[in-house]
Amino acid sequence: MQVTKQAEALLDLPQGVLTGELLMEVRGRRQVILEGACDLIEYDESCVRLRAEGREVRLSGHRLAIETLSVGGASVSGQLLSIEFL
Amino acid sequence: MRWWHRWRADVEFRCEGGLCERFLSLLKQEGVALWDVRLGDGCVTAVCRASEYRKVRLPARRTGTRVHVIRRLGAGFRLWAIGRRPGLIAGAISAVAVYVILASCIWIIDIQTEDPRIRAAVERELASCGIARGVPASEADLAAVRMRVIAGVEELHQMSVYLEGCAARVDIRWQEEGAPRPDSTPSNVIASCDGQILSMRVTDGQAMVKAGDAVVAGDLLVCGAVETEHGVLLSRASATVTARTTRCFEAAASRTETVETDGRVYIQPSVRLFWWSVPCYSPSAFTERFSERQERSDWRWLDTPMPIGVEQTVYTERCQRTVSLSDEQVKAVARARLAAQAAAVLGTASVEESTLEERWEGDRYILRGQYTCIEDIAVQTPLLSDFE
Numbered sequence: 259m260q261v262t263k264q265a266e267a268l269l270d271l272p273q274g275v276l277t278g279e280l281l282m283e284v285r286g287r288r289q290v291i292l293e294g295a296c297d298l299i300e301y302d303e304s305c306v307r308l309r310a311e312g313r314e315v316r317l318s319g320h321r322l323a324i325e326t327l328s329v330g331g332a333s334v335s336g337q338l339l340s341i342e343f344l
Numbered sequence: 345m346r347w348w349h350r351w352r353a354d355v356e357f358r359c360e361g362g363l364c365e366r367f368l369s370l371l372k373q374e375g376v377a378l379w380d381v382r383l384g385d386g387c388v389t390a391v392c393r394a395s396e397y398r399k400v401r402l403p404a405r406r407t408g409t410r411v412h413v414i415r416r417l418g419a420g421f422r423l424w425a426i427g428r429r430p431g432l433i434a435g436a437i438s439a440v441a442v443y444v445i446l447a448s449c450i451w452i453i454d455i456q457t458e459d460p461r462i463r464a465a466v467e468r469e470l471a472s473c474g475i476a477r478g479v480p481a482s483e484a485d486l487a488a489v490r491m492r493v494i495a496g497v498e499e500l501h502q503m504s505v506y507l508e509g510c511a512a513r514v515d516i517r518w519q520e521e522g523a524p525r526p527d528s529t530p531s532n533v534i535a536s537c538d539g540q541i542l543s544m545r546v547t548d549g550q551a552m553v554k555a556g557d558a559v560v561a562g563d564l565l566v567c568g569a570v571e572t573e574h575g576v577l578l579s580r581a582s583a584t585v586t587a588r589t590t591r592c593f594e595a596a597a598s599r600t601e602t603v604e605t606d607g608r609v610y611i612q613p614s615v616r617l618f619w620w621s622v623p624c625y626s627p628s629a630f631t632e633r634f635s636e637r638q639e640r641s642d643w644r645w646l647d648t649p650m651p652i653g654v655e656q657t658v659y660t661e662r663c664q665r666t667v668s669l670s671d672e673q674v675k676a677v678a679r680a681r682l683a684a685q686a687a688a689v690l691g692t693a694s695v696e697e698s699t700l701e702e703r704w705e706g707d708r709y710i711l712r713g714q715y716t717c718i719e720d721i722a723v724q725t726p727l728l729s730d731f732e
Contacts (some may be wrong), residue, residue: 297369303383324381327372327390 353420362408370403451651509648539589549581607661693719
């Protein structure tokens, strides 16, 4: 892990690219794309809880829906209100 | 549903009861990609690829979730349904095979002429060149066929052969009876009618008259025998001689006219299949009072004519009827006849002046027209000379 972090610093790459950390892309308040392994813990229209990299991510909002769920990541759309790391 | 999902086989399923979230996580760990995960009435619906659906059972059992297929989506399932009907596939393959076989061979030879003598002669020549029914179209050398048929059929003036699907279309122009053949036979140019020459343009031969001369019908205008220092040279004289001419035409009509009208119509249809013609009528003889007309329609598939169709012979009875005309109608008929007569003779000549004289002789109305025209009076005739 230490070696990959050093390689990231040496190559001037964004942090977490080589270590495989959770990468989250937020598109306004309408969509969140999570790249990396994540498990679904809870799913309803107002809350989606995912476990990624040993941490829990909680997405709150209205009319939330999972667009995709695969080994490569997940995509959640809807009207997002908050993103919490628990 | 994304458009590309329609081109593969997808399954939309519903899971209810048990630990739905855990079930979806296990599916993901099994490598099953899910999309359109939606919450329903106490259940969750999702879509996955049909090939991955078999991986659903084990996670469902482990989490106590009941899974039901809602819809099968995509072209894959439609093709699967078709694949289970071998008759349909066999029919489609047969249809394509029939189409390819029919379209790759010549099954129809369509010669654009009404003259049975020329038709038979052209068909004979075509057969000798290898253009016959059932012959592969790729083997036909159309340029060679054209040259050979023109050389073989004397009456043929011009001809073109082209392939349209399984049909070999032959457009021909044959020599009109009495018309001169375009050859290099030595000839003179003489006047076709009386007139005064306005201008001349001689392209071959020696001019014998000049502009301003008055000529009568038959006068020599351009001579095909040209005297040179090496002797007399015979050529095919050619010229455009514009002259002012005077033409007279007479047309008549009477108060009781006999007109020809169409009477009964009889149709004798036949179904044509390849070169067989199956008559669908009872044979009967028609007298000369009936005019005969051939009609033909080919069945087309994908805009390609197929060797299947209907052809019919239409016999129309020609009836003669006597009608009584008023004076105005008689004059109109005479005027129409005079106009038709003038148009047939004058052709492209321009009319400078025309005068009409009319008179009644009993029931007959006679209309006489005198036209002053500007026209080409040059006409070629074979050179009858003593030089030969």
